[in-house]
Amino acid sequence: MRPVRTAARAMLASFFVLDGVRTLTRPEARVEAARPLTDRVTPMLERTDPRLPTDPLTLVRVKAAADVLAGLALATGRFTRPAATVLAAGLVPHTLADKGDREHLLRNLGLLGGLLLAAADTEGRPGLRYRTSHAVDRSQRSVRRAVRTAKREAKIAAASAAAARRLPG
Known part of the structure; x- marks a missing residue:
């Protein structure tokens, strides 16, 4: 084209x-x-x-x-x-x-x-509206992923701290 x-x-x-x-x-x-x-x-x-x-x-x-x-x-x-x-x-x-x-x-x-x-005509490339909305969606997914990772890491840290308290010494 x-x-x-x-x-x-x-x-x-x-x-x-x-x-x-x-x-x-x-x-x-x-x-x-x-x-x-x-x-x-x-x-x-x-x-x-x-x-x-x-x-x-x-x-x-x-x-x-x-x-x-x-x-x-x-x-x-x-x-x-x-x-x-x-x-x-x-x-x-x-x-x-x-x-x-x-x-x-x-x-x-x-x-x-x-x-x-x-x-x-955008010459087959996505327009500004499309790129903006998809950048927002990617950002929201990244934030959700980061929150899940932080929660998982917090649970692991809490379990490690509890296990460390039960160890003698």
Whole structure:
């Protein structure tokens, strides 16, 4: 499965890397399409931290840079789950902005589905929840074993002390 996962991630990431590079080279083309969304987000950003950029051009550039970096991480197999999560989170507002164009909406929904699969993929290795629960179970078994051993050793020590008291001398 490893070659299939590698190829699938590279194909999925290529869209985001190319689109991000295109947007970084000519961000003005995307500013007008993003303006309705950035106008809604700007007051929230200003309340959160006044130092954050709020102009649409900068926000479009930041999203494009995030798409390129996360796409490269996904394609190279580094931090694949966080990278897929970042790309999916960035795709949601993009999909909402394209809601009038059915073809773009369906394309974005397909990409979002692929990103969700990539974000959930553990490559056959157990996930964090599984590893944590099993580590807890192993720890509890070790503690129970240690308690049984301590009780057994205490009984042996008590029997030895009683036998030693009965010996002459």
